[in-house]
Amino acid sequence: MSTTTTEKTNRQGFKWSDYQGLPSTLCKGCGHDNITRNIIQAYFELGVVPSNVVKTSGIGCSSKTPAYFVHRGYGVNAVHGRMPSITLGAKLANYKLEVIGVSGDGDSASIGMGQFCHAIRRNLDMVYVVENNGVYGLTKGQFSATAERGAKSKTGEENALSDIDLCALAITLGGTFVARGFSNDPKQMLSLVKASVAHKGTSMLDVISPCVTFNNHEASTKSIHYVMEHDIHLNDLGFVAPWEQPVTDIKPGEAIDIPLPDGSHIVVRAVGKAFDPHDKFAALQVLEESRRKGEILTGLIYIAEKEPDFNTATKVPTDRPLTTMNEADCRMPREAFEKTFAGFR
Amino acid sequence: MSTTTTEKTNRQGFKWSDYQGLPSTLCKGCGHDNITRNIIQAYFELGVVPSNVVKTSGIGCSSKTPAYFVHRGYGVNAVHGRMPSITLGAKLANYKLEVIGVSGDGDSASIGMGQFCHAIRRNLDMVYVVENNGVYGLTKGQFSATAERGAKSKTGEENALSDIDLCALAITLGGTFVARGFSNDPKQMLSLVKASVAHKGTSMLDVISPCVTFNNHEASTKSIHYVMEHDIHLNDLGFVAPWEQPVTDIKPGEAIDIPLPDGSHIVVRAVGKAFDPHDKFAALQVLEESRRKGEILTGLIYIAEKEPDFNTATKVPTDRPLTTMNEADCRMPREAFEKTFAGFR
Amino acid sequence: MNPPETLTRPQTQKETRVTVNDLSIEVATVNGTGSQSANNIFAKSLFRMGIPISAKNLFPSNIQGLPTWFTIRVNKNGYTARKKELDWLVGMNAATWEKDVANLRPGAVVMWNSNELPEAPVNARGDLIAYPVPMADLLKPVQADAKLKKMLINMVYVGACAQLLGIEEAVVLQAIKDNFKSKQKAVEVNVQCFHAGMNYAKEKLEKRDPWRVERMDANGKKVLIEGNTIAALGALMGGATVVGWYPITPSSSLAEALIAFAKKHRVNADGTVRFVDVQCEDELASIGMVLGAGWAGARAMTTTAGPGISLMSEFIGFGYYAEIPAVIFDVQRVGPSTGLPTRTAQGDVRMAAWCSHGDTQHLVLHPGGPEECFDFARISFDLAEQFQTPVFVMLDLDLGMNFWMAEPPAYPTDAFKRGKVLTPEQLDQIKASGKKWGRYLDADGDGVPWRALPGNPHPDAAYFTRGSGHDEYARYTEDPEAYRLNMDRLKKKTETARAALPRPVLESVPGARIGIIAYGSTNNAMREARDQLVEHGLKTDYLRLRATPLPMAELEAFLKSHDRVYVVEQNRDGQMETLIRAEVRTPGLTEKLRGVRYYTGYPIDARSISDGIRNQERGA
Amino acid sequence: MNPPETLTRPQTQKETRVTVNDLSIEVATVNGTGSQSANNIFAKSLFRMGIPISAKNLFPSNIQGLPTWFTIRVNKNGYTARKKELDWLVGMNAATWEKDVANLRPGAVVMWNSNELPEAPVNARGDLIAYPVPMADLLKPVQADAKLKKMLINMVYVGACAQLLGIEEAVVLQAIKDNFKSKQKAVEVNVQCFHAGMNYAKEKLEKRDPWRVERMDANGKKVLIEGNTIAALGALMGGATVVGWYPITPSSSLAEALIAFAKKHRVNADGTVRFVDVQCEDELASIGMVLGAGWAGARAMTTTAGPGISLMSEFIGFGYYAEIPAVIFDVQRVGPSTGLPTRTAQGDVRMAAWCSHGDTQHLVLHPGGPEECFDFARISFDLAEQFQTPVFVMLDLDLGMNFWMAEPPAYPTDAFKRGKVLTPEQLDQIKASGKKWGRYLDADGDGVPWRALPGNPHPDAAYFTRGSGHDEYARYTEDPEAYRLNMDRLKKKTETARAALPRPVLESVPGARIGIIAYGSTNNAMREARDQLVEHGLKTDYLRLRATPLPMAELEAFLKSHDRVYVVEQNRDGQMETLIRAEVRTPGLTEKLRGVRYYTGYPIDARSISDGIRNQERGA
C-alpha cells in the first residue's frame, strides 16, 4: 500500500485513518468513545490488516462503537446480549479473521450473562470488551447488574442488589486473560488492548467507562470522578511488539515478562506488593480484597500459562478457512457415498 | 390433623406419606431419586406444611423429580433453564410459600446460566438444588458444562472444555448459602437440605448425582464409583431444629455453631484443617485447591453472615401475600384518582 | 412552486386569510438538548386554551446529539393524527436545517435561530413566511451557564411562537410554573426567556402568516397524556401487583410510570408496598417471573416491545398450554429485528395472535386511543384470570409515547373478576357432591377449568403444572386421545373468550358501500381520513377491531354489507388482514378485502389512508 | 365380535385365508430394555426379503422403564404410514399388557412372554390368535448375565415371529451379524436366542393365523433409513461446514449423525476436520453462531425442534432483516410448549413461515419423504446463500426418527450455488464501470443484493451489518423512505425466492373433482388414503406442497380445477391452510378449502385421512 500523502503509516503500510470509523453519535464525553480511540490506536500500532478485522457487538451505546473504528473492517451489530455467539460463528468460519467483540454491562452481565459465561469457558481467540458503566445507557439509565449495592441512580433510586464483578466471574469460569481498565486512562488501556489482541484465547477486558449522561452524578460509583478517586493500578504494563526491542533489564521480582504466542511480550510490573498474574488464586484474592476496600482494581489481573483456544480445541483446519470449502472438500467421494448408502441396506 | 393409622407423624401432625410424591419414572439407581428421598425426609422432619410447598423445575430428568415428592404441595415444571424466574414470581406473589427449585446441570449451567447467576445475585428465599451429573440425561448423555475436561462420554468422546464449578460461581456472584452434596451420601445430604430450607435466602445446593445410564462408566468423572473415591468432606454438619436440644458442648476451634433466622442451628465441624464457612475468601480457596487436586469437595462451603433476602429487599408486604390484594388494596381512592388525572390537565 | 424571481428573500406581503385553530407545528431540534420541557409547555398551553391538540416526538435511537422533531398538531375538529403537511417549522438543528426547510409546503412559516442557522435555505425557497429570531442574542441578558442556556433557548421560540400565534401569556406562565413545580429559580429564568422571545416577536416580527389560535371550549375535563402513562394507571387500578420487566423502548416508560404510581399509591404504613417490580435480567426472566406470579395467584404483568415478545415466545406457549394468567404489554416499534427502535408500527399483530411453536391462539387487545389504554390495561387482568392465559395489550410507540387528549376515565368500582379459583370450602362441596375436581377438567362446558392456588391446604387441591402433556387431572400423559381432547378444550376456551373480548366499534353512515377496518393507533387518523373521503364523495363505514380472536359475527356482517372493505394498518404484510382471511369462512367475503398499509416508522396520517383508498377505488 | 362362549380360550381353528406381505406388527415393550437391536433386526430382515416395510418407534419422554411400542408395517403395495389396525402384537410389557390386548382388532395375533404376562386378557377377548411363548424359560440355557438376558429375550420373539411368518432364517442371521458387526460373542448369543424362539415356534406353536411373508423384489437398491440420518447426509453433501446445535428430541440425532459422518469423511491428513460443530449452551447461542458463520461466508446450520425455534425467534428475524444465510432444521414434535416431546406433529408450519416480530417472510422447505430429506437438506444451503436468508427445513419426529425405505440419492455433481458474493476483482470492475456497490442495493432488480465476505481486502468491500435500519449502502438510517424501500426490496427478494423453491408435486387422475393438499410426512399416508377413497368411489387429485412461500400459480390452478380441496395436516389449527388462505386472492377459491386435521401425537394414518374426507363429502 503506497502512501502518497504525508500521513504516517504503520509497519503494514496502513494509515491511521484506515483504522478510523464513522463519527461517533454517543454523548460528548462518553467513556465509550475513549475506548474506541484506544482500540484504533492499538490496531494501528500493531499493524493489524483492517480488512481482516471483524467487529461484533450486541445492543447498547457501547455496542454502537464498532461502527466508530476500523471502517475498513467488517462489523455485525447483532441482537442484545448475543455478541459472543455471532463472534464464535464468524471466527470458526474463518480463523484468519481478527475478531473483537464489544459489549456493555447490560449486554453482557444481564441479558447476555449466559453467553458471556460460555464465551469465557470456550476461550475463542477474540477480544471481548465490556464497556462497563453500571447502567443501561441506551434505555436511559436503569441500573445494570454491575451497579454496586447502595449506588444511587440519577433519579435518586438506590440499588438494592450487589454488583457482579465480571473479572472475578471470568477467572472463576476459567478465563485465560482477564483485565480491567478505565476508559479515561489511555496509557493503561492501550497496553491492555494490545495485549488482548496478542493473547491467543478470549481476552476479557472489563473497562469501567462512565456514562456521562446517566451515571456521572455525585452518588454514582461509576462516575468519572469516583473512578479516578478509587482506581488502583494492580500493575503497570509494557507491551512489546514482536518487532520492538525486548526489555532486557528486568530484575527478578521487579517485573514479569510474559511472552505471547505471536512473539510479543507483556512486561508486568506490580504496583503494590508483588503479584503474579499467572496465579489464578492470587488474582481472585486481590479482586476480593479490593472489593472489600471499595477500590476499583485495574490492570492485568490474570493470564493463563497455556490453554488451547477454541479453534485449536475443535480441530478447525488451519490452512484454509471453512468459508472456502468447496464441493471437493465437502463431499465424500462417489465410492464412499455409495458404500455409505449400501450400509443402510 | 388426626392420625387414625399408626403411621408416624411429625410435629405438625403430617405423615411421612404426605411428603411423598408419585412413583419415580427415572432409571433405577439414578442419583436424582436419592436426592428426592432426602428432600422428603428433610421436609418431614422439619414439619413443613405440605400445601405450602412449591416445587419448581426446568426440563430434564432432574427437573422431573418435583413430581416425586410432596404430592400435597404445588408444582410447576416450567421450560428448560427457566426455573429461577418462575420461582421468583411465585415467591414474590406469596411470601408464605416454601419454595424449592430443582434443576439439572444442563438446565442451570447451560441454557439456564443467566437465570442461575441472577437468581444467586437476587437471593430470593428459596432452595435451589442442582442435580449435577455432568450430562444431559434426558437427551441421552451429551456432555454438560459441568463435565470435566478430558472426561470421556459413554460413546468414547472426550470433553474438550473445562468444567464450570457452580459452587465457586455462586460464591463469586454473592451467593449467601453454597453447599455441595453427593446424592449417595444421605447423611450429609439430609443436613444440607434441612439447612437449605432453614436459610433465609437462596440456598444453592450443588449435588453430584450420578446418571447411571449415561455417565456411570469407567472414564466418567461423575460415576458413582469415581465420586465415592474422590469425595472429600470439607465439614460435617449437624442440623439442630428450633425444637431440638441445642448442642452445648462445642469446644472453641472444634466446631462452629451457626444460628439461622428461624431458630435452628447448623453445627459445622471441619473435617480437615479448620475452616470457617463464613469466610468467602477461604471458601474460594478450598474450592480452587480441591479442584487442582482433582477432589470433589462436599459440605457447607459458604454461608453469609447476614444478607437481606429478595422479598425483604423489595419491600413486599409481610402480612398478606400479594395474591390476596383486592380492589381496596390496589386502587387508589377516588380523590387521589381524580387528582392524578387533574395533574395531566 | 416557487417562481425563480422570488429566490432572494421570502415574500413579505401580509396574509389576509386567517386560519384559526388549525395548524401543524414542528420543532426541529437535537436530542439531549433539553427542548422537552419547553415543548411540553408549548403543547400544554395550547391544550389549556381549550383547543384540541396532539403532540408527537420523533426521536432517534440514541441519547444525545441527533435530530429530533417535536410536532404539535392544533386542530379545532379534534383531528389528532400526524399531519403530512407542516404549517409551521421552528428550526433549531443545523444538521437537518436544509432538509427541514425543503420539506415545508409552500406558504408555511419558518422560524429559526438566526444566530446559528443560515438564512439561505429559506431564501432559496422563497415561498415561505420567514421569522428569523436571534435566539442566542436574546439569551445574553439571562443569568445562566452555557449548559442551562442550551436548554433555555427553547423557551425563546415558545415565546415568539406564542406571540405570533396568539397563545395566551397567562396560560403559558402557568404552564411554566406547573412544569417546574417548586423550583422557583427555574420558573424565573424560563419566564424570562419566554418573555424575551415574546417581546422580540412583538417588536421585531411582522405577522404575515394566516395562523391564529383562539380559546375554545373543546377539551372539557380532558387530560393530555401519553398512552403508556394512562395504561400504567389502568394497570394500577386493574390490580397489577407484580411486574417483571426489562427496559426496552418504547415500553420502558409504561413500567416506569406504573412503578412510580405504585410507590405513591400502594404504600403500607410499615413502608412495605402492595406491589413488587423486578427489573429482570432479560425478557425470558420477565415473562417467567410473571407466569410464576400468575400461577401463584397474583395479577402480574410485563412490558416489552417486539424483540422481547420474540424472546418470550417459548414461555408464552407455556402460559397458553399450562393455562396461566399473565398480562403482556407490547408497545410496538418498527421491526423486523432491532429495526427502528424509536419509530412506530403495528408489526407484532400476527405474532401476538399465534405466538410460540405448536398450535396456540392468544387473546390480544388493541386499544384504539388513550381511554382504551386505560380500560384495556385494567380489564386485561380480568381476562387473564378469567381465561387463565396470557393476554396481550398492544400499544405502539405513537400511542404509548406521544401525547394524546383523553377523557379522564370514570373511577372504577367494579369488582376484580378473578376467574374460577377454588377455595377449600368449594373443594369440600365438590367432594361432598361426589364429584372430582380436575385442574384441566371442563366442568362447566365452556372450556375454562377451575384452579386452586398454591397454598390452598385442601387435600384435593394440590396439583402439578407442566408444559408437557397432561390430562384433565393435571397428570402427566402422552396418551393421544387425552392430548387431543385437551387441545380441543383449549380451543373451546378460546371460543368462550372470543365472546368476552371487547366488541368492535362500528361507525356507519347511511348509504356507504365502502367499509374500512382498522385498529389500534390507526384509529386516531380515521375520522380525518373519512372526512377527507367524504370531501371526495366517498362515504365509508368504519369497523374498529379491538381484539383478536376476531368478532366473527360483527366482522362477517360488516364484510357482507359492503362492496369493498379496506383494512388499514401500519405494517407491510397486512397482519390483521391475514388474521381476517384466516378466519372468515362465509363464501364471497374475503375477496372484498383490500389493504392500505403504511410502514415508514412515522405514525400514519389521514392523507395516506384516504389516498390509499381513493387510489384503489379508482381501479375498482 | 367375540361370542360369549369363546371367552375361555382363544379359538384354535386353523385359518384358511392367507394374507401375504401385508400386516402390521407391534412389539409392546419397555424402553431402556435393549429391544432396539432385536427390533431393528426384525425390520431389516423383512426389508431384505425385498418386501416394502416401514418401522416406527413410539417411545416415551423418559429414558428407562416406560412403555414403548415398536411397529413394523409390512405392505406389498408400499404403504408405509402407520396403520390404525394392528394385526400382530408381541406383548412384552406387563404395564400395558391389558390395554395392548384390548386395542387389537378381532382375529389379530398376539404373541407374549408367557413367563411374565398373564394369559387372562387374551382369553377374555377370545377373538385373538394366541401364541404364548415362555421366553424366560427359553433363555435359561443361554450363558448370559441378567442384564444381558433382558436384552436377549427380545431375540426370542424375533425367532418365533420369523418362524410363524416365514421370514428367511439366513436373512435374519445375516442381519444379526451386520448389527453386531465384529462382536462375535454378541452375534453368537443373539443367534442362539433367535434359534430358541424359532425352534419353539416350530415345535410348539401351531400356526393358525393368515399372515405370511414371502420374498419379493420390490425394494431394488432401496435403503432403510431414518429421515434424520439421510438429512444429515444431505447436509454433508450440501457443504455444511459449521453446525451449532443444542440437544433436543427429535432433532439431536440429525446433528449427531452429521457429526459422525463429518468425522469420517471430512478429516484432513493433519487430523483437522473440514467441519466444526459446537454443542452450544442453548438455542439462542446455536442460531447466533450459525448466523455468525453464515455472515462470514460458511455454510452453517442448526438443528432443533419447536421450543428451539421459539427461542431463536429474535435472531431469526435478525437473519431475515440483516440478510444472512442460515439453515435451520426443525424436526417437529408435539407442542405447544414442551408438549409431547417424543411424538410427532406438523405444528411449527405457521411459526416458521412468519417467525419473529415485525414483518418477516421466511423460506421453508417441507420434505415429503426420506429422499427429499436428503435433497432439501442439500439444496437448503444453496437457497440460503442465494437468497441470503434463513431457510427452514421442516422434518418431524415421524419422518426424522422412524425408518423409511428410500431410493439412494444420485451422487451430487452439481456445483454449490453460493449466491452473489463479490470478489475483489468484481469490486474493481464495478468501480471501473463507474457504479457503486451497496450491500443492500438491488443491483439486479430481483431484490437480491450482492455481498462481500469479511476479509475481502478491497477498499470498497467493508460494511457494517445490523438489525437496525439501514440503507442500500448498509449505512445506519431511520429515514422513513429508506426503511420502506428496503422492506419492499425484501419482499421482492422473497418473490424471487418463491419462484426458485421446489415446485409442488401434482398427482392427478382423470375426472377427479376432489383435491387434496398435503405436505411433509403426511405424504406417506396419502397414496393409501387415496386408494381407500377410490374404493369408496371417490377419485382425488393430490397436490403436494414442498415449500412456502406458496407456489401461487400451481396452487390457484389446483383450487380452480376442483370442487372441494382438503388440506390434510397434522396439527389442530390448520396451519398450512392458514398460509393458503392468507395468500390466495382469486375470488371463489378459498371457500373450496376444507381441513382434515390429525393431532394426537401419533403419525397420521391413511384411514384418518380417508374417513376425514368421506365424512365431509357426505355433508357436502
Ligand SMILES: Cc1ncc(C[n+]2csc(CCOP(=O)(O)OP(=O)(O)O)c2C)c(N)n1
Ligand atoms: C431483546 C432486547 N431487549 C431490550 C432491548 C433494549 N435495550 C437496548 S440497549 C439496552 C441496554 C444497554 O445497556 P448496556 O449494554 O450496558 O449498554 P450501554 O448503553 O450502557 O453502553 C437495552 C435493555 C433490546 N434492544 N433488545
Ligand SMILES: Cc1ncc(C[n+]2csc(CCOP(=O)(O)OP(=O)(O)O)c2C)c(N)n1
Ligand atoms: C428449549 C429446550 N431445548 C432443549 C430441550 C431438550 N432437553 C430436554 S432435557 C435437556 C437437558 C437436561 O439436562 P440436565 O438439566 O442436566 O438434566 P438431567 O436430565 O441430566 O438430569 C435438554 C437439552 C428442551 N426441552 N427445551
Ligand code: SF4
Ligand atoms: S447515554 Fe451514557 S453510555 Fe450512552 S452515549 Fe451517552 S454517556 Fe455514553
Ligand code: SF4
Ligand atoms: S438418564 Fe441418567 S439422569 Fe436420567 S433418569 Fe436415567 S440415570 Fe437418571
Ligand SMILES: [Mg+2]
Ligand atoms: Mg451500560
Ligand SMILES: [Mg+2]
Ligand atoms: Mg444433567
